[in-house]
Amino acid sequence: MDAFLDACRRAIGATHVLTEAADTAPYLTDWRRRFTGKACAVLKPADTQELATLVRLCNEYKVPMVPQGGNTGLVLGGIPDDSGTAAILSLTRVNRIRQIDPVNNTITVEAGCILKNIQAAAGDAARLFPLSLAAEGSCTIGGNLSTNAGGTAVLRYGNTRELCLGLEVVTPQGDIWNGLRGLRKDNTGYDLRDLYIGAEGTLGFITAAVLKLYPQPKAQLTALAALRTPDDALRLLSLAQSHCVSALTGFELMSGFCLRLVNRHFPDMRPPFAEEHPQYVLLELSDSESEEHAQTMLEHVISTAMQQDLIQDAIVARSIAQSQAIWDIREHIPLAQAVEGKNIKHDVSIPISRIGDFIRTTDALLQQAFPGARMVTFGHLGDGNLHYNVAHPEQETDQSFLQKQTAVNRVVHDSVHQHGGSISAEHGIGALKRTEILRYKSDVEMQLMRSIKQALDPLNLMNPGKLI
Template sequence: MSEEFLSHCRHIAGEPFVLTTAADMAPYLDDWRGRFTGKALAVLRPAGTGQVAQLVKACAHWRIPVVPQGGRTGLVLGSVPDQSGSAVVLSLSRMNQVRSIDAVNRTMTVDAGCILQQVQDAAALHDCLYPLSLASEGSCTVGGNLSTNAGGTAVLRYGNARELCLGLEVVTPQGDIWNGLRALRKDNTGYDLRDLFIGAEGTLGVITAAVLKLHPLPKASSTALVALGTVRDALDLLTLMQDRCGACLTGFELMSAVCLELVATHFPDLPRPFARLHGQYVLLELSSCESEQQASGMLERAVAVALERCIARDAVVATSAAQSRGLWDLREHISMAQAKAGKNIKHDIALPISRIARFIATTDAHLREAFPGCVLVTFGHLGDGNLHYNVAPPEGVPHDEFLDNEPAINRIVHDQVDAFGGSISAEHGIGALKRDELSRYKSPVELDMMRAIKAALDPLGIMNPGKVL
C-alpha cells in the first residue's frame, strides 16, 4: 500500500519532492530543542495549494496521517511526527511567495511558507508594518505563526497572530480547498471559520495562505531599560506608561536579575547598562508615526516620572539605533544564555496582568520549598500577561538528573497558573508535549466541544494526530 501511495505522491509533487531516505528526511524530524526525533513514511514538499489538496486527498484515501510543517521553530512537538513512522510530513517550505500587497487597504496576501522576516521586509517596501515580531522571525513561517497563534514582543499594541489575520486559504482533511482569502475587516456572514484554524496547530486542516493585516510604518521608535526592585514595581510602571503613552507603547518586556546575569556570563560582549544589580528590569519601547523627537521625548518624560515616584530605581534611554539594538539584544539573548547554561524546565504561561506579582511570589516559594536551591529564570511579555517561567537546577546538580523532576515541577507551576486564572500555554501551543496537561486543566465541557469540532472536520483523524487532543 505504501509504495502505491508514494508513487501517487511522486506523480503529484514530482520525484525530487517526495523524500523517503533517512538522510533526506532527517532535517524534518527533529524538534527545535533537539530532545525528540520522530519517524515518517515520507516528507512531501508541495509547490502550491493545488498540490497540497491532491496530496491530502491521497492521504485521506489511504488513511495516512498528515503532519503539517512550517519553519520547525515550535517548542511543544507540534510539527514533528511521532515514532510510529506511519505519518507523512507535509512541508510547506516551497510555498513562499508574497501573492499581493494592497497598501491602501493595508493588507498582504502571502503563502503559508513565507518566512516571517520576508513578510516584514515586503511590507516595509510599501511603507507598511507587519508587526508580528519573534526571536525566530528569520526562520519561522506565516503558516506556523497562525497555526499556533504566535505572540511575540509587540502583542501589547498590535495583538497576536489572530488579530493580524483577516482571511485564510485552507486545505481541509478531505483535500478540498476553502478560499477564505477575504481582505475584509467586517464580515458577519455566519460562523468565523478563520478562527477555527488559527491556533489549531494543523489538527483541523492545512493553512496554505493568509491575508495579513498591515499597519502604518512608524517614523521612529525609542527604547529604554528600566531597573526596578520588584515585579509589583514593574506592574506600577506598566500602568504609568499606558496612562502617559497610550497606543505608542509597543513593547514592555520583564526580565529578572537572574536573566541578565545569565546573559552577562555567556555573552560578555553585550552591554551592561547598570553598575549594580537590581531585582527586576523592564525593556520599554515606544513607536511614533510623527517623529523621533516625539517618541524619545514622550519616553524620557514618562521614565522621569517613574524615577520621581520611586517606581524605578535607575534607567537608561537609548540615544541611537545601535544603543537600542544593544538593549534588545539583552532580552533576545536570554533563551540562548539559558541553553548555554544547560537544560532547564520551561513554562510558557499567561496570567491576568494584575495577578502576576502574586503568582511569581507564591510559585517561587512553592518551588524553593520543594526543590531547595533551584534557579528561577523569569522573563516575558509583561504587557500582555505572558511569562516564560523557567526552572533550572541548583548549582552542582546534574541537569539531566534535575529534569527527572519535570512532572512534579510542572504540577506545581501549572496548578498555580490555574489557581490564579491563567493558561498553561500563552504563545507556543499545546502540541504533543502539553496534551495531557491540557486535559487536566480544561473543563470536560470545553474538551467535549473541541473533540466535536475535530470529529466534524476531520472524521478520519488524519490531521496531525496526537497533537492538542
C-alpha cells in the same frame, strides 16, 4: 506504502518526496532536540493545488499528516510520533508573497513565507507588519497562525489572530476553502478563520493568509529600566500606558538572573548599569508623530517613575545600534539558557494584575519543593505572557533535574490555574501538553473541542496526537 509514495512522486515530482534518512532527518527532530520522530516520507508541495492533491492521496491510503513550517515550535506540534506511519507535509516551498495592497493596508502571503521576509516586503511598501519574535528569521507565517503566536508587540497590535483578516485552507479531505477576504467587517456566519488559527494543524492546512499592515512609525525608541520587584514593573506599566497610550508597543520583563545568564555566556552583552538589579523592563515606543515627540513622552515616563521610586535606574537608547543592543540582551535569554543547560520551560499567561503575586508564590513553592532551583523569568508583561522557566540547581546536573519535570510542572501549572491563568500563552499545546490540559479544562470544553475535530477530521488524519 510503496503505492502511496509512487502516487506522491507522480503528483509533485520525485525530488520533493524525501524518504532517505539523511534527507528526512532535519524534519524529524524538534528545535530543542528533545524528541525525534519517524515518518514514511517528507512531502514538499509547491503550491496549494499540489498540497490538496497530496491530502487526497493521504485520505485514499489512510496516511496521517503532520503539517510543518520552519520547525521552530516548542511543544512538538510539528513532529510526528515514532510509529513511522505519518507523512510530514512541509510547506516551505509554498512561500510566495501574492499581493500587497497599501491602500487596504494588507499583504497576502503563502503559509511557507518566512516571517522576516514578510516584514521586509511590508517595509518595501512603506508599511509595517508588526509580528516579531525571536525565531522570525526561520519561522513561517503558517506556523505563526497555527499556534496564534504572540511576540513582543502584542501590547499594541495583538496576537497573530488579530493581525489576520482571511485564510486559504486545505481541508482534511483535500478541498480548498478560499477565505482570502481582506475585510475588517464580514458578519456572514461562523468565523471559520478564527477556528483554524490556533488549531495547530489539527483541523486542516493553512496555505495562505491576508494580513494587516500598518503605517511605518516615524520613530521607535527603546529604554531599559532597572527595578526592585515585578509589582514595581506593573506600576510602571500603568504609568507608561497612561502617558503613552497606543504608542507603547513593547514592555518586556526580565529578571536579574536572566541578564546574568546572558552576560555569563555572551560576555559582550551586559546591562548598561553600574550594578545589578533584581528586575528589568524593556520599553519600546512607536510614534506616528515624530522622534522628538516620542523622546519627550519616554523621558517623561522615566522621570515620573523615578520620582515615584518605581525604578532605580534607566537608560534611553540614543541610536539604532543602542536600541538593537538592548533588544539583543532580551532575545539572547533563551540562547543563554540553552548554553547553561537543559531547563524546564513554561509558557504561561496570567491576568496582568496578578503577575507579581504569581511570581512570588510560585518561586517560593518551587524553592520549597526543589531547593536551589533557579527561575528564569521573562516575558511580555503588557499582555500577561510569562516565560517562567526553571533551571537546575548549581550542584545538580540538568539531566538529573529533568527527571523531576512532571513534579515541577505540577507546581507551576497548579499555581497558574489558581491565579486564573493558562498553561499555554503563545507556544501551543502540541504533543507536549496534550494530557496536561485535561487537568485544567472542563469536560464540557474538551468535549466541544473533540466534537469540532470529529466533524472536520473524522478519520483523525490531521496531526494526530496533538492538542486533543
